[in-house]
Amino acid sequence: MPLYHDEDQAMLADTASSFMAEEGNIAKQLRHWRDRDCKDGFGHDLWKQMAELGFNGILVDEADGGLGMGHVEAGIVLEEIGRNLTPSPFLTSSVLAATALKHGSDDLKGRYLPGLVAGDSVFAVAIDETAKHRPERITTRAEKSGNGFRLTGSKSFVVYGGSADMIVVAARTSGADNETDGITLFAVPKDAKGMSHDAVRLVDSSMATHTKFDGVELDGDAVIGEVDGGREVLDAMLRAGRIGAAAEGVGVARGAMDRTVDYLKQRKQFGKLIGEFQALQHRAAHLYSEVEIARAVTIKTQQLLDAGAESADMMTSVAKAKVAKTARLAVQEGVQMHGGIGMTDEYDIGLFMKRDRALAEFLGDAYYHANRVAELSGY
């Protein structure tokens, strides 16, 4: 498969691009909700509109009411989300939770997927328990209790956890904390007794929660996939989420770069457009080359994942790390080349810097993934 979008994908990209630029743009969404101190951190109307375009069910099988598409298509939507800094539960709901639910029972799918596809529900995932992404270690426990389980423990950095109708929780049903096996995934409904959220606003204005499970009683049918065999589902979910975050990161990098290059063509100092100074030209050109490379590894990895290729796992880490480095460069150069104005809240470039910081941390930063690349390569 060639490493560019085919006709259908290019059409989807056009739709997503104009929709996000018009409806999902910074003024209408990010600033709007932030300035109102919105407790959700995103707009439900936009979520509904996205559903009408079919976006929300991109990764949901056709049999379940979705579009049955792949990571390339989900990535197209995410890149536009990134370019416009659109606050949206797309990544947590339509990518992460939807991937988990693929492994769920028909009953679970029937319960949750229609709401997702229609834009009526929002989902979150609860994996991490510490400030850094460490999915290798899960200490939250689910003990057998009657027909079901009792869930005890806490999760941190649950993005949109407070708004979620359902949270996919990774818990330990057997084994020691750092063992691979013994993990089970649960679909925990919003109203589960014993679940409490401590909501925090993050630097990028998104909302997350520290969520506690204090003996939460779950039915046996809350289990996604196999009891004790959840690691595989968790890994599939992580791969989907990581490549999704990479796609969004490419969007953030492009959004920051495009604004910066535009600024270089407008701002005059020393009687010249600052874009005429070679010191800035070379850095802009270097940035462009990094962004192109980050886009290439992202689409390649999306295709590998869609094809179920063996190398997809490692390439997912390559992509996440590369994008993290590139988006970081893009936002830093962006603020720097805007000069003092780049430090103001009024200008959008600083918002990219904030989003980059949160996105890089989500599901593992560049260091985490480079380390993973080394381990998977045998060194």
Added chain:
Amino acid sequence: MSDLEQFRMETRAWLEANCPAEMREPVRDEDDVYWGGRNATFKNDAQKAWFDACVEKGYTVPAWPKAYGGAGLSAPEAKVLREEMARINARPPLSSFGIWMLGPALLHFGTEGQKQRFLNEIARGEIRWCQGYSEPGSGSDLVSLQTYGEDKGDHWVVNGQKVWTSYADHCDWIFCLVRTDKQNKYQGITFMLIDMETQGVSTKPIKLISGNSPFCETFLEDVKVPKSYGDDIPAQVGEVNRGWDVAKYLLGHEREMISGAGGGDRTAAIGAAMKRHAAQNGDELDPVLRAELAMFDVDALAYGCMGEKFLDEIKAGKTHPAQPNMMKYAGTELNKRRHELMMAAGGSRSLEWESEETGGGKPARNWLRTKANSIEGGTSEIMLNVVSKRILELPGG
């Protein structure tokens, strides 16, 4: 089975039958490469057998038309062949500036007579070409070149000096930029093909920091270049005074080649190999070095995807014409970093300049050689200038 899968099976079988085991080893250095030419000799029988088989099949230049010595493969077929060759680590049967640079320019700008003659000779490895662009006063600012060709009716008389001519002392012909109109900067340059055996052409090697001297100064003193080498075979490519277009087109291909986009493993991941290498020397990777290797591998694997995307987009006509500049820039900077890390991982061993263990100081010499990657074929700074002006459309200059 689709036609392409069928082709893959056939190719696999053909390679199995024709590519000797010795030719399925990565190229370690220039000794492993066959360059062709009038005076070329093969390093061993395997190299010759592999070369002969490829020439017969048109696989020295698989995508060129059959009439010019190629195999006439479609773009997807050529990709399959590349993949299959990569799968078994097959060495390129023939390396040549004729294939990488002059050939594409002739295919684009050449007359039918020039194509018939020169492309076939290139495909069969019969003549080896060098590139006469740079001059002592004209490097980055190539268009300031001074070598002058005076029109004498049926021939030119060329005088001047070229520099940095790679392998000039081993080459049979030179493709050369010659000023033929002193009034006109861009439209006063002619792209000429000159036989190095012509009276007045001489070369002098330049020794590099690596201790090797694959480069020469090339002197042109009253060189009489006939305007025609036969029926429909003019000495110049394209029109007289319009050689700059040809030169630029060719530079695009040169940059693609240097960037390694055409394949090869110059920028591939190295961490695992460096760990093994360290172990062989009774050592292990320092954690900080390991971290740098991991970051390098991330960049290298990502760049590999970019190379693939770049080729796919070229075939689909989707690339920006200045995109090769970006590839050249990113690829060469990465390759320098790669060798820097390989030196570090090799430790003191890689400092040895002449020992048997290092194959005569190969790590160090190769490391030194890569420092030219960001200079030859246009410096990184020039690449960035082009990207910022032509792709990002930044103002000025």
